[in-house]
Structure formats: structure tokens, C-alpha cells
Amino acid sequence: MVDQLAVEYADQPVLFLENDVDRPLGRRLDRWWAGYGSSGSVYLPLSMASSGHVVSNGSVAFHSVYARLVDGELVRPPEGEVDAYSRRVGNAVRVYVRVVNGTGVALSAAANAATVHALVWEDKQVGVTGRMIRAAPFATIDAVVAPVGSYAVTLETAALAGVDWDKLHAVALVDYRPAGATGPFDMLQAGLAPASDLSATPASLAVKLHLGSPEERVGTVALRGPYVLSWTASTDALWLAVTPGTGAVPADATVRVVRDRLPTGVQLGHITFTATSADGLSFTRTVDVTVELTGPASRFRRRGAVRRTPLP
Amino acid sequence: MRVWMVVRAAIELGVAGMIAAAPARVADVTPGSAEPAVSGAPARLVLFEDFTRPT
Numbered sequence: 033m034v035d036q037l038a039v040e041y042a043d044q045p046v047l048f049l050e051n052d053v054d055r056p057l058g059r060r061l062d063r064w065w066a067g068y069g070s071s072g073s074v075y076l077p078l079s080m081a082s083s084g085h086v087v088s089n090g091s092v093a094f095h096s097v098y099a100r101l102v103d104g105e106l107v108r109p110p111e112g113e114v115d116a117y118s119r120r121v122g123n124a125v126r127v128y129v130r131v132v133n134g135t136g137v138a139l140s141a142a143a144n145a146a147t148v149h150a151l152v153w154e155d156k157q158v159g160v161t162g163r164m165i166r167a168a169p170f171a172t173i174d175a176v177v178a179p180v181g182s183y184a185v186t187l188e189t190a191a192l193a194g195v196d197w198d199k200l201h202a203v204a205l206v207d208y209r210p211a212g213a214t215g216p217f218d219m220l221q222a223g224l225a226p227a228s229d230l231s232a233t234p235a236s237l238a239v240k241l242h243l244g245s246p247e248e249r250v251g252t253v254a255l256r257g258p259y260v261l262s263w264t265a266s267t268d269a270l271w272l273a274v275t276p277g278t279g280a281v282p283a284d285a286t287v288r289v290v291r292d293r294l295p296t297g298v299q300l301g302h303i304t305f306t307a308t309s310a311d312g313l314s315f316t317r318t319v320d321v322t323v324e325l326t327g328p329a330s331r332f333r334r335r336g337a338v339r340r341t342p343l344p
Numbered sequence: 345m346r347v348w349m350v351v352r353a354a355i356e357l358g359v360a361g362m363i364a365a366a367p368a369r370v371a372d373v374t375p376g377s378a379e380p381a382v383s384g385a386p387a388r389l390v391l392f393e394d395f396t397r398p399t
Contacts, residue, residue, distance in 0.1 A: 034394050046390040053395040060393060078395040082388075102392055110388040151391075159398030205391060222389040 033094040034161045037102070046102055047203060047222070049153050050161040053078065058149060058168025063207065067216040077160075081105045082219040083207035111135045114223035115282070116150070116204035117258040119313070123191040125152045125167065126311075127225050128258035129204040130184040130282075133177045134220060139208055141172035145217070146208040148173065150187040150225065155199040166195055173206075184259040186311075201225075230257040230281070230307045230315035237287055238322040243296065250287040253303070253319055257281045260309040269301030272321055281307060289323055296325045 038048040067084025075090035112134035127150035139146035149170040158164040167189035205222035237251040261281040265274040271294040303319045
């Protein structure tokens with residue numbers, strides 16, 4: 033049934049995953065029980081969405097019940113952001129996670145059991161479905177993250193054996209207990225964790241500037257990647273500048289021209305962004321910048337009119 | 345000639361000033377529109393987990 037639902041929801045932001053109930057990983061089964069709300073006998077399968085915000089157990093009308101759980105979650109807006117990247121390190125998976133608190137309350141392990149999880153799953157028929165979770169490392173949020181504040185953590189699995197590495201994927205999520213120390217958990221947001229990379233967008237910038245105009249700004253380059261990256265910008269043209277010139281990812285770098293060093297005509301320069309991390313990540317991305325410096329700006333020029341001095 | 349250019353510049357500046365003073369068009373609003381209030385807002389990634397006993 034879960035495989036069938038995965039096909040039916042393929043064009044929607046829904047991820048269906050399977051856990052082995054006899055070998056619970058991380059803190060996922062805890063979330064089901066917290067959502068169920070009491071102890072006692074329950075029947076397989078146990079199912080939940082959004083870390084136990086809604087749960088089901090036993091033999092139910094699977095398709096309609098599960099679809100209703102999913103549909104109910106789809107219409108809820110996220111209460112945060114999750115930006116995640118993954119990487120194979122030996123036989124383990126390392127996941128870099130940065131979350132932004134979109135709730136109206138501070139998140140912390142002490143106040144509301146706030147936790148960041150990574151689920152590493154294999155797209156392979158291992159159990160009942162073709163999407164079995166292989167590892168679920170987690171970390172409680174050991175700080176107080178105010179609303180709109182961010183928190184970053186690196187999670188890593190134990191060494192994984194007997195897996196097809198080409199079929200492994202990772203997703204990160206953050207959850208908490210809205211009622212405080214007890215009660216069901218709720219997931220703020222989840223985010224797929226693609227292979228670690230640095231993106232610098234757009235890949236090229238082009239602008240036309242006029243002599244006499246004070247305009248210096250060419251555009252902004254968005255740098256995105258694992259939060260552990262530190263970057264530096266360098267240029268190959270004296271007329272080209274980037275501010276700031278260094279920083280942490282994510283960042284938005286402003287590209288400017290140095291007016292008194294900018295020759296007239298069309299100029300092509302390049303910005304090289306180099307980003308590295310203490311644990312060995314290293315990326316280089318280049319952005320092409322084309323600037324054309326033309327005659328004085330004129331809002332009044334008409335055919336046949338002659339003007340010798342630019343108007344203010 | 346110089347006087348005419350100054351006068352014309354003044355006229356054009358006046359026109360430009362009128363354009364600048366015009367209120368910016370913010371959005372077209374259709375009452376009862378089913379469009380979301382904030383387009384482009386990120387959606388929730390729903391995570392559905394099934395705990396089973398592999399046979």
C-alpha cells in the first residue's frame with residue numbers, strides 16, 4: 033500500500049519511508065508512541081506523519097486512512113526551514129543540517145524536546161516496501177533557538193554494511209513537542225539532503241553602465257551549500273569588486289564595479305568563489321561578469337538635439 | 345537656442361516629476377480569488393513513516 037501511495041503522490045512533496053519495528057532506529061518509534069498518547073497493545077503496522085502529529089495502527093482501510101493523514105499534513109504550512117546536504121565518509125553518511133525556527137516559541141531540548149534528525153534510506157526492496165530506513169542519527173537542540181533564529185548541526189550514521197550506496201538517500205527534519213515536556217511531537221519541516229555542493233547563482237551577470245552615472249552595483253550572487261563551508265571571493269579584474277569578500281554559507285555577495293578603474297567599452301571579468309570546510313569539503317565556482325560602459329546617461333536626448341553637459 | 349533647451353528641460357523634468365509622483369501599482373486583487381496569499385512560499389515536505397515487521 034505504501035509503495036502504491038508513493039506512486040500516487042509522486043508529484044507532491046511527500047516522502048514515504050519504512051522502519052523495521054523490531055530494530056527501531058534513532059528516535060522515530062518514540063515519536064509514534066508520543067503521538068499515540070498511551071501505552072498498551074497496538075497492532076502493526078504503526079504509521080505516522082510529521083513525527084507523530086497524526087498516527088494510525090492496525091488493520092485499517094489503508095489507502096483511505098493513510099491518504100487522509102497525508103492530505104491533512106499537506107495543507108499545513110511549514111513552521112520552519114530545513115537546509116540539508118549529505119556526504120559519504122568511509123562507510124558512513126554525514127548530513128549537514130541548518131534549520132530556521134518558524135514557530136512563535138523558542139526551541140530547545142530542555143523546553144520542548146526539540147530535535148534534529150536525519151533519515152538515511154535505501155530505495156530497495158528490503159522489507160515490505162522499496163524504501164527502508166537504514167539509519168536515523170539525531171541530535172537534540174542544545175541551545176535556545178528563538179523564533180526566526182537558526183541552528184546548525186552535523187549528524188553522522190554508524191558505518192553502514194550491506195547497502196547499495198547508489199540507492200541511498202537522506203532527508204533531514206526538525207521536530208518538537210508543542211505542549212512542552214510531554215505530549216505528541218510535531219515536525220516543523222523536512223528537507224531532502226542532496227550530495228554536498230556549492231552553488232553560486234546566477235552563473236553570469238551583465239550590466240550596462242553610463243559614464244557620469246554613480247551606479248556601481250552589478251548584481252548579487254547567492255552562495256548555497258553545507259553550513260560548514262567558509263568562502264572567499266577573488267576577481268581577475270581591477271574594476272571588479274565583491275562585498276563581502278569572505279564569509280560563511282549561506283550568503284548573498286554583492287558584485288560592484290570600481291568606477292575609477294572601469295575602462296569604457298565592454299569588459300569581461302570573472303569572480304572565483306572558493307569554499308572549504310574543516311572536514312575536507314572543497315569547491316570552486318566561477319561567475320562571469322560583463323560590464324559595458326557607454327556614453328553619458330541622458331533622459332532627454334532626442335534625435336538632432338545636442339547636449340554638452342549631463343543633466344543632474 | 346540655449347534658452348529653449350533650458351525651457352524644454354524644465355518641461356520634461358515636470359513631466360518626469362508627475363510620473364515619479366504617480367503611485368506604484370502594487371498588485372491586481374481579485375475578490376474571492378483562490379490564489380494563495382503568498383505565492384512561492386515553500387511547502388511542507390510531508391514525511392510518512394510506516395513501522396512494519398519485514399517477512
